[in-house]
Amino acid sequence: MKEVKIGFIGCGGNANGHMNRLAEIEGARVVAVCDVQAERAQSAAEKHNTDAYTAHQELLERDDLDAVYLSLPVFAHGEPELDVIARDLPFFVEKPVAINMDIALMIEEELMTTGLITCVGYQLRYLGSTQITRQILKDRTINMAVGKYWCSTGHGDPNAWLRQMNKSGGQLVEQATHTIDMMRYMCGEVETVYAMQANRFLKETDCPDANSVTLQFASGAVGSLTATWAYAGDWSNANVLDLLYEDEILNWNPSRVSVQEDGEWVDKTEPGPTIDEVFVNAVRSGDASPILSPYSDAVKTLEISLAANLSAQEKRLVEISSL
Ligand SMILES: NC(=O)c1ccc[n+]([C@@H]2O[C@H](COP(=O)([O-])OP(=O)(O)OC[C@H]3O[C@@H](n4cnc5c(N)ncnc54)[C@H](O)[C@@H]3O)[C@@H](O)[C@H]2O)c1
Structure with missing residues (x-):
């Protein structure tokens, strides 16, 4: 070899x-x-x-x-x-x-x-939970995607590059980019973004500690993402996604996708390559x-986080194609 x-x-x-x-x-x-x-x-x-x-x-x-x-x-x-x-x-x-x-x-x-x-x-694209989700959604109409990234990463040294807006882009750019990328990977391209941000608790940094983002997908589906790194509890709400497709819902996280079968929630996963x-x-x-996840694809995910930051700053809807 x-x-x-x-x-x-x-x-x-x-x-x-x-x-x-x-x-x-x-x-x-x-x-x-x-x-x-x-x-x-x-x-x-x-x-x-x-x-x-x-x-x-x-x-x-x-x-x-x-x-x-x-x-x-x-x-x-x-x-x-x-x-x-x-x-x-x-x-x-x-x-x-x-x-x-x-x-x-x-x-x-x-x-x-x-x-x-x-x-x-x-x-996360290579995980079994992700690939099974893609199979479930294949040929189905997605109505809505709801993502969350709630974690404690914002606590810690405020002088670290991660917690400085001009060095990391804040949580949406540096961290919740994973959830945004999953939303793109499962629901397709995003056309329009509207976001609101606040910094209510971690005032020692200039990064928002609360982000609320609304997305319009090219397919016509809508999405929302909330992200905070001020939450000091466990990571069970970090990088999770609920999807409504037609009249069914699924819940994805990196370790499994849960779907309803005969009225019961069933967890599915399978091994994937690293x-x-x-x-x-x-x-x-x-x-x-x-x-x-080649470079040119990842540029599109970056564009969505940056559009969200811009939208919150300028208090306006941002068309992805305008960036
Ligand atoms: N895919 C994931 O799940 C995942 C997880 C954690 C971090 N990351 C990403 O990995 C990257 C690094 O994160 P990290 O937590 O390791 O940060 P880090 O600060 O621990 O490491 C970055 C290193 O790069 C060095 N560096 C800076 N400029 C350099 C240059 N010009 N040439 C050579 N070295 C240079 C720094 O001295 C530092 O040691 C970030 O983009 C982060 O978002 C991805």
Whole structure:
């Protein structure tokens, strides 16, 4: 089996999770890691027995890379991707793909002529619960989607990039992007967005701690999403979705989809591949078709979160095509 040699740009919490999963995949090997914080690069390099760099340009000078992972704070996207593309390397990049549409569209345009394999970290698309839901909804009319992302992530260091609006885009861009992506994946494209936001409790940050978003899908279906990261309780309402299709409802969360059969709620799930397995196999085979979240698709999910932030700021309906 041809070995896939991988370099990492960014060695934070999320990157370490990917490195650990890649270590379990036969034929995948992390050969170089890079972080602007030298101790993070060093620590990942020691754990995975690789070389460490503090500048992505130096990592990209290596001639043994088959692919690159980028796991960066939201504000740091742009130059690293362009340099990876210039090196003609397939890449995995974490969601959300950028802090604004200008950067995302510039990278998308640069990619267009290359045919490079890309994969964005919307791993929920590959889950059994998601694929079963897609099967149930196939050829059915969806009337309404209601999503929630209620969690405690907003608590913590207010100076961390995550809790600064100009560095992360806030909860809708950085975190509830997963629920927005699920709504798109299950219900189709969104045409119009209206949102209201408030910051009622976590006043030490400039990010909203309450988000209420209304969506109009191109199909004619409607949707709503509420998101808060001020809630200090459990995560049972984080990243969940209720769907009304014709006269039936289902409830999706990452671990299962619940449907009613003969008046009883029945939970369904099945194993799915990890997103890392899918990406590594695609790079090895050159066949991108199993990738469910390529760069150009993920740009559309980003657009919806940014439209929601803009709508709340300007107190108006935002047409997705206008962004
Ligand atoms: N798919 C998921 O479920 C999931 C889960 C968690 C995080 N994420 C995403 O992963 C990304 C990283 O999140 P995290 O929690 O690991 O953040 P983090 O802050 O722990 O890690 C980011 C790392 O990138 C480094 N960095 C910044 N600029 C750099 C540059 N130009 N070159 C090299 N390194 C650079 C930072 O020093 C830091 O170590 C974010 O986009 C986040 O949204 C995705």
